[in-house]
Amino acid sequence: MRGFAQLFKQLDQTTKTTAKISALVEYFSTAEDKDKVWAIALFSHRRPKRTVTTTLLREWSAELGDLPLWLFEESYHIVGDLAETIALITPQATKVSEKSLSEWIDIIMRLKDEDEAVKKSTIIEAWSSLNQDERFLFNKLITGGFRVGISQKSIIKALSKYSGIEESKITHRLMGTWDPTTITFEELVLASNPTEDLSKPYPFYLAYALDIDIDQLGDPEAWSAERKWDGIRGQLILRGGAYYLWSRGEELVSEKFPELAFLKDKIDKDIVIDGEILPYRDGLPLNFNTLQTRIGRKNVTKKHLLDAPVIIMAYDLLEYDGEDIREKPLRIRRSLLKETVQNIDSDRLLLSEEVKFDSWDELSIERDRSREFLSEGIMLKHKSSPYKSGRKKGDWWKWKVDPLTIDAVMIYAQRGHGRRANLYSDFTFAVADGDRLVPFTKAYSGLKDTEFKEITQWVKKNTRERFGPVSSVNPELVFEIAFEGIAKSTRHKSGVALRFPRIKRWRKDKPKEEINTLEDLNNILANFG
Amino acid sequence: MQLIEFTEEGLYVPQADVYIDPWKPVNKAFITHGHSDHSRYGNKSYICTHSALPVIKHRLGSHINARGADYGEEISVNGVKFSFHPAGHIIGSAQIKVEYKGEIWVASGDYKTTPDGVSEDFESVKCHSFITESTFGLPVFKWKAQSEIMSEINEWWKSNKEQGKVSVLAAYSLGKAQRIINNVDHSIGKIFTHGAVENVNEVIRRQGVHLHETNRVIQGQKQSLYEGSLVIAPPSAVDSAWSKKFKDFSSGIASGWMAMRGTRRRRSADRGFILSDHADWDQLVNAIKATEAEKIYVTHGYTDIFSKYLSSIGYYSAVVDTEYTGDELNTEPIVEEANRATSA
Ligand SMILES: [Zn+2]
Ligand SMILES: [Zn+2]
16 A cells, blocks of 8 residues: 555645656556556546445544544534545554555455444554555545546556557547456556457547637638537447447446437447437427436436436537547538438437538627527537547637626635635625525635635624534625526525526625625526526 | 633733733733734733743834743732743743632643744643633644654755755744754755745844754845755745746645645645644643643634533533634735835
């Protein structure tokens, strides 16, 4: 574990990508193959199956630290990370362990069928033989979530540097389903003919938000525009008579959308389509909220299929008849896509239509209409662009519609955790309804650190009541809240739910008497909901 | 009437008409130490320890009406006996003992109970009521030995030096900076200081305290001068354009907050060193036990949680709202004063 802890520390201690990559290369050159596979797995959000519940981990660590459970919970709330809280609270190690990363993982996995007493003694034994950094990682092996600011791209770069194999090949090999307990490093990374895997997706091409003047894109003729649909970006793979659907988070979501499975029988060629998984009914997209209620659930119910039926809104074609066509220009891929969609001929697979325009001014008018289509703006793609991997500038741009905004007053402030453990950073905002204040959203991002500090000082002096980490404050500070969308909600007092709410700015110039009202909010809902 | 009352202006001893570390101007202020949230402008008179006095005058101006006292010296005001006892927080820092008709209260100010080689060592004072800080009053805060942290700093400095880099370390100008200056390995290289730190150093040297040699960073000096050296500056300067004058540097922060990965990551520094001038969890709990007090009043920090814990182990405990910030990272007005001092 020491080698992995060392690597983790190096990655955690620097913000520089080059330093991170060289730490990874160093690790790949010295670690055991089994450990390497696990390191790759852990950094790409795979972890051993959980064999001990977090409830038990909390109890045992509080017990070992001689603390009441509520104090453990308070500490956890402030630290914001369970594995870290346990590592900090448990006493210093009394011995040293030479076990490797994969040996520890084996130990954790073997707990699966053991009774609670064995689990407890094993975990406590581990805690007392690992130092604080190692303890933290050991806990992470159980709880998951190695957020270390290391992108998949950096791992791929490091593996490529270490092995001499092209980055794009490694990218492909690491995608899809593979099991770190059975696969070898050789099979995962080095093997030139990896086991045939029909489900393997291509890396998504992601666009940046347009950060230049639209005119600077040059001749409008060279560009193709579509609506930017507000669903989940997905990759539809129909190969060898099988159906796979991947979400952008590199998650295989086929089983969550069984209503699309029939598409596999509609075509006899192997194809891969990039598109949007979109809730859709009667020729119109539904509010994103309807999809959200569905994706959170493990099992899809009949009600889901009825309330939030989805389609694929097709953007691009990456593979045609088994051939990778990503290098071909967009105009060619697009015409093949059009033909394919027509042949499949299903109301579950639609072509994301081009938005016609002759000038940037015309397109700008179209962009302003985005909310009519429940879309987030316009996607611009150069007609001769290849389909690239990852987030790239130049050929593709998101041209988002301006956010909706509303002025509101802060009524609750909550101490942050993790990054902002010593500041008040999570706020609840309200609009006015006569003399009443109606809370309608929480927001925590969008302010500068100096502003958080200033607000923290203010909160301390203006607290009315405390409820654990939450303080109710005098309703005085006014903020402009920006959001991307709005929907009806029965779970919220205000009757609305906002999409991507964030603080746009602190309106020090505005007295609280001038905030927006519940009626204003309802008007926005009526217009854009 | 309580011996010490908690008022709008600060901790108040009505029988003596004396305030301890008030945050609003008063006639008579007893001051625990020179940090800006404990010693503020505008009081008619100040009393603090002899060793805290020079820094307080440096910060608030030499014109203030202030006098020093020895540790342990008894000062009587209208029958109330006051005395200062080492708090181990920074040079000159004190707990203030207040005694009247056999009842004893102690206001701790800020404290830590482990020696740091620069401040006067903490001394436990028995009392009936103890007003404690709780800046790091959570069981997740457990400090390593100072020597261990110093070797981490030394290693970081050495490896930066080998790469031809400057090591820029953010540390509170009063207290932590001097602690680092005296405890790092001087054989590695030279130590440079930001003006705010060096101004404090000068004051401290003048009062006869030995500090290892430091050199002030001066605008326009040659880049090569700093190569391989350790530069100590207040956190706000390290974050600002000031640090851009070092071409190739690695940045570090020395603070108790660095114990949490989240705060470590929020600061964009390359390294975080867990070094605090405040008591950690175990020190707080043990210090409180050692006072043998029955009533514990909790000020700055995780007050509500810490106080609840004290109640759960049998103390009478209450939270006192103060305007002490107790924050090692987010407040340090000394920087502006330093700029004023250099331009004056
Ligand atoms: Zn202090
Ligand atoms: Zn303080």
